[in-house]
Amino acid sequence: MTQPAPVTTAEPPVGEAAGRPPLGLRADVRNLSLLGVLAVLIAVGGITRPDQFLDTSNLQLVLTQASVIGVVTVGMTFVITSGGIDLSVGAIVALASVWATTVATQEYGFAGILFTAVVVGLGCGLVNGLLIAYGGMVPFIATLAMLASARGLALQITDGKTQIVTVQSVLDLGVPDAYILGIPPLVLVFAAVTVIGWLLLNRTTFGRRTVAVGGNAEAARLAGIDVRRQRLYLYLLSGLCCGIAAFLLIVLAGSGQNTNGNLYELDAIAAAIIGGTLLSGGRGTIVGSVLGVLVFTTITNIFALNNLQSDVQQIAKGAIIVAAVLVQRRTARGAAEA
Amino acid sequence: MATPEPPLLTMSGITKSFPGVRALDGVDLEVRAGEVHCLLGQNGAGKSTLIKVLAGAHQPDDGTITWRGEQVTLTSPVAAMRLGIATIYQELDLVAGLSVAENVFLGHEPTTAGFVVRRTSARTATAALLRRLGHPEIDPARAVGELPAAQRQIVSMARALSHDVRLIVMDEPSAALDPDETANLFRIVTDLTADGVAVVHISHRLEEIRRIGDRVTVLKDGRAVAGGLPAKDTPTRDIVAMMTGRNVEYVFPERPSVPAAPTRPPVLRVEGLTRQGEFAPVDLKLRPGEIVGLAGLVGSGRSEILETIYGARRPTAGRVLVDGRPLRPGSVRAAVRAGLGLAPEERKAQGLLLLESVTRNVSVSSLSRFSRGGWLDRTAERAAARTATRELSLRPDNPDARIRTLSGGNQQKAVLARWLLRGCRVLLLDEPTRGVDVGARAELYAVIRRLADDGLAVLLVSSEVPEVLGLADRVLVLREGHVVHTAPARELDEHRVLDLVMEGSPTP
Numbered sequence: 001m002t003q004p005a006p007v008t009t010a011e012p013p014v015g016e017a018a019g020r021p022p023l024g025l026r027a028d029v030r031n032l033s034l035l036g037v038l039a040v041l042i043a044v045g046g047i048t049r050p051d052q053f054l055d056t057s058n059l060q061l062v063l064t065q066a067s068v069i070g071v072v073t074v075g076m077t078f079v080i081t082s083g084g085i086d087l088s089v090g091a092i093v094a095l096a097s098v099w100a101t102t103v104a105t106q107e108y109g110f111a112g113i114l115f116t117a118v119v120v121g122l123g124c125g126l127v128n129g130l131l132i133a134y135g136g137m138v139p140f141i142a143t144l145a146m147l148a149s150a151r152g153l154a155l156q157i158t159d160g161k162t163q164i165v166t167v168q169s170v171l172d173l174g175v176p177d178a179y180i181l182g183i184p185p186l187v188l189v190f191a192a193v194t195v196i197g198w199l200l201l202n203r204t205t206f207g208r209r210t211v212a213v214g215g216n217a218e219a220a221r222l223a224g225i226d227v228r229r230q231r232l233y234l235y236l237l238s239g240l241c242c243g244i245a246a247f248l249l250i251v252l253a254g255s256g257q258n259t260n261g262n263l264y265e266l267d268a269i270a271a272a273i274i275g276g277t278l279l280s281g282g283r284g285t286i287v288g289s290v291l292g293v294l295v296f297t298t299i300t301n302i303f304a305l306n307n308l309q310s311d312v313q314q315i316a317k318g319a320i321i322v323a324a325v326l327v328q329r330r331t332a333r334g335a336a337e338a
Numbered sequence: 339m340a341t342p343e344p345p346l347l348t349m350s351g352i353t354k355s356f357p358g359v360r361a362l363d364g365v366d367l368e369v370r371a372g373e374v375h376c377l378l379g380q381n382g383a384g385k386s387t388l389i390k391v392l393a394g395a396h397q398p399d400d401g402t403i404t405w406r407g408e409q410v411t412l413t414s415p416v417a418a419m420r421l422g423i424a425t426i427y428q429e430l431d432l433v434a435g436l437s438v439a440e441n442v443f444l445g446h447e448p449t450t451a452g453f454v455v456r457r458t459s460a461r462t463a464t465a466a467l468l469r470r471l472g473h474p475e476i477d478p479a480r481a482v483g484e485l486p487a488a489q490r491q492i493v494s495m496a497r498a499l500s501h502d503v504r505l506i507v508m509d510e511p512s513a514a515l516d517p518d519e520t521a522n523l524f525r526i527v528t529d530l531t532a533d534g535v536a537v538v539h540i541s542h543r544l545e546e547i548r549r550i551g552d553r554v555t556v557l558k559d560g561r562a563v564a565g566g567l568p569a570k571d572t573p574t575r576d577i578v579a580m581m582t583g584r585n586v587e588y589v590f591p592e593r594p595s596v597p598a599a600p601t602r603p604p605v606l607r608v609e610g611l612t613r614q615g616e617f618a619p620v621d622l623k624l625r626p627g628e629i630v631g632l633a634g635l636v637g638s639g640r641s642e643i644l645e646t647i648y649g650a651r652r653p654t655a656g657r658v659l660v661d662g663r664p665l666r667p668g669s670v671r672a673a674v675r676a677g678l679g680l681a682p683e684e685r686k687a688q689g690l691l692l693l694e695s696v697t698r699n700v701s702v703s704s705l706s707r708f709s710r711g712g713w714l715d716r717t718a719e720r721a722a723a724r725t726a727t728r729e730l731s732l733r734p735d736n737p738d739a740r741i742r743t744l745s746g747g748n749q750q751k752a753v754l755a756r757w758l759l760r761g762c763r764v765l766l767l768d769e770p771t772r773g774v775d776v777g778a779r780a781e782l783y784a785v786i787r788r789l790a791d792d793g794l795a796v797l798l799v800s801s802e803v804p805e806v807l808g809l810a811d812r813v814l815v816l817r818e819g820h821v822v823h824t825a826p827a828r829e830l831d832e833h834r835v836l837d838l839v840m841e842g843s844p845t846p
Contacts, residue, residue, distance in 0.1 A: 203713060203714055203716070204709070204712045204713055204714055205705040205706060205709045205712050205714055206712055208698070208702070208705055208714065209705065211691075211694070211698075212691055212694075212698075212702050215691040215692065215693050215694060216687070216688075216690065216691050216692065218687060218688050219682075219687075219688055219689050219690055219691055220691070220702070221650070221670055222648070222650060222670060222680055222682055222688055222689065223674075223702045223703045223756065224670060224671055224673075224674030224675075224703045224760075225702070225703075226671055282691070282693045282694075283693055
């Protein structure tokens with residue numbers, strides 16, 4: 001142990017391992033290609049709407065919009081990497097945003113709103129996690145049930161009305177005066193969540209266990225990992241991210257609504273998948289997920305600037321998901337046959 | 339003796355490359371009607387690729403295939419099937435949710451008006467096939483998922499026979515079967531060949547090849563090093579030498595001249611451990627430095643006992659003690675914390691993280707050792723994993739290699755390295771050499787013995803009696819969930835163990 005390993009490069013592994021880029025590199029290649037897509041999109045935006053698209057305020061807007069769904073996607077990436085799925089993220093964002101903006105909550109000011117949003121998110125994640133990890137429910141079903149219940153509860157709380165935020169310190173976070181070096185605070189929160197998420201997934205035992213559970217839950221269990229506890233933590237993490245996203249949405253919209261977070265589950269899953277996270281678990285990339293979010297948000301923005309309706313946006317999104325997954329399958333098949 | 343009729347199948351100069359590797363490099367294979375032709379070779383010799391070419395699943399880059407005197411191209415599995423070539427893969431390709439009859443006629447269902455499946459006639463035909471195969475007790479209407487492995491194999495055979503088949507390729511058909519079932523399988527093979535059907539049989543077990551084989555082709559590194567050898571008369575050492583390029587039989591390491599000191603207190607004690615319906619109360623003591631073997635047929639409760647000791651199954655009675663302290667029942671984590679480690683039977687399904695590197699497979703049970711506050715020290719992790727894999731001479735010596743690309747023997751070493759790194763004291767080995775080729779086995783045996791010499795206690799389960807007898811110090815013979823005999827390995831021989839396994843009555 002005292003003697004450092006000699007720096008002999010290992011002889012090229014025999015057979016199918018030969019001529020293959022080292023582990024992790026292919027994920028980087030995919031990230032590069034997503035960066036390329038993003039660059040093309042920016043070029044398209046710059047050419048079709050040169051006056052508006054590259055304007056600082058528009059870029060700030062794009063990033064701000066990406067922040068809300070981005071934070072949700074980071075949590076979703078962990079869940080998918082572990083072999084699970086969380087269909088309830090949009091509903092949790094809705095419930096957290098309305099619970100945190102009731103008249104009663106707003107009396108407690110900034111802290112009351114933030115605390116409530118986070119606790120509601122964690123609470124929903126706890127229920128998901130307990131049902132899945134200890135109740136033995138399939139994640140798809142458990143989180144589908146949470147989707148329905150949380151949306152219902154959100155409607156019950158608001159009675160379908162928009163709850164305007166009156167706490168000035170919360171609203172102040174969204175105005176240009178609060179920008180730090182031109183960066184909206186919401187974007188800084190997103191950046192922080194991304195960095196923490198990346199470190200958590202790639203540099204900690206928690207991340208390693210997440211990947212192990214997703215790659216082979218039975219092997220992880222027999223290796224002595226507490227798979228159930230890990231699953232519980234993962235849905236808690238996703239719930240926490242939803243709570244944070246709900247708070248960002250409250251700042252952004254200045255209100256809480258039971259229709260918030262509509263279809264976030266699909267956007268988050270799609271962003272994670274085109275980023276390169278395996279839907280079957282065992283491999284996940286935070287950088288890819290964030291790039292996926294940026295691609296989708298940029299498309300939405302470009303379409304809006306060009307006065308194209310949301311139906312066209314949806315079609316384009318669908319096409320991108322198909323293209324990305326086809327590329328992934330080709331990569332995967334190449335790896336399997338090599 | 340010499341038949342003038344042309345061979346049923348001639349493959350010549352078959353070449354197939356995948357990116358970075360030439361799997362087949364000009365292989366010749368000739369199969370005659372009505373013979374059992376055995377295909378031998380180590381893992382990675384190209385057997386699987388060759389039969390996939392024959393099944394139409396892979397297209398060869400070069401070479402010709404002649405079928406009953408005519409040159410053919412097998413563009414797809416359907417094309418091969420139409421010619422009368424059926425393949426039974428190692429991982430049986432049956433649909434668990436469909437019935438036996440539905441599986442047998444999957445893709446060529448008897449129909450009315452082209453699309454309405456005639457279920458009754460499918461079932462009748464299936465029942466007839468199952469009778470022919472000597473298994474009339476299998477109900478054609480039952481879901482395949484409910485059948486035991488041996489019966490699924492029969493269903494696969496029935497499916498092959500539901501076509502007008504002239505050549506059946508079997509990839510390690512006996513791997514999951516016990517001797518009785520294997521005997522039945524061989525009886526079927528004999529019947530088939532009597533009808534003129536040819537069988538290409540892949541197996542690791544030389545004694546099987548002696549029993550039913552007519553001729554042998556040996557593959558090594560993508561080439562046929564010998565073709566059409568007589569299966570009965572070619573000396574074993576010649577075959578092994580051709581497969582490995584070395585002259586090795588099963589070589590077992592020497593036992594220490596002084597058996598593990600009986601004075602040392604046992605590290606593992608199992609007292610009256612029971613699982614209703616699986617095994618009767620088992621008592622067992624394991625001392626450091628000792629290898630104890632569990633011998634028995636498939637279904638005798640061997641793996642179940644191992645997994646219950648490990649906490650992966652919850653016992654209905656009894657307890658497991660490590661250093662005199664009882665383990666929390668049904669908790670893998672408690673067992674691991676107390677110093678137990680398991681190399682499971684299904685290495686890929688239960689042991690490995692297939693998408694990951696060697697390092698990560700080795701370190702997965704010791705992550706907290708390389709972390710401070712959850713933060714991983716990846717340099718220390720990699721270095722420690724490398725030390726452990728080097729100690730076991732794992733090849734390739736590259737901690738970043740993907741575990742999936744390793745041979746079976748080296749994958750097993752990675753699992754052992756995992757527990758070595760963890761500092762485990764009791765190693766539970768379930769079929770440690772399954773899927774490991776002959777040459778690598780001897781090395782694995784040496785590794786296991788060395789670990790015992792270093793003070794580990796090893797509990798070994800194997801369906802190969804010579805392996806248990808050769809490696810273990812003490813053997814427990816199991817029959818239908820009961821320990822029927824316990825003796826030092828040197829006082830037993832294969833016949834005695836097989837007698838006990840088949841005939842022995844449970845001790846009171």
